[in-house]
Amino acid sequence: MTSVTVDPGRCTAYGICVGIHPDVFAIPAGSPLAIVTRNVLTDDDLEDVQEAVRACPAQALTLVEG
Numbered sequence: 867m868t869s870v871t872v873d874p875g876r877c878t879a880y881g882i883c884v885g886i887h888p889d890v891f892a893i894p895a896g897s898p899l900a901i902v903t904r905n906v907l908t909d910d911d912l913e914d915v916q917e918a919v920r921a922c923p924a925q926a927l928t929l930v931e932g
């Protein structure tokens with residue numbers, strides 16, 4: 867089981883992750899940070915989520931295995 871977390875101390879709501887995979891990441895109106903909308907990632911999600919982890923300018927995203 868793989869999931870992804872957003873570090874609230876780092877995320878500055880740039881929204882790059884949302885642009886890469888809007889099925890997993892979202893920034894609700896008025897929110898200061900991104901949220902994860904799918905607790906367990908599917909195999910199809912992984913490639914885009916890994917790209918989002920690399921692309922996040924705040925290094926706020928972490929993949930969690932297990």
Ligand code: SF4
Binds near residue numbers: 872876
């Ligand atoms: S790309 Fe990083 S800093 Fe930007 S909204 Fe996503 S998690 Fe937050």
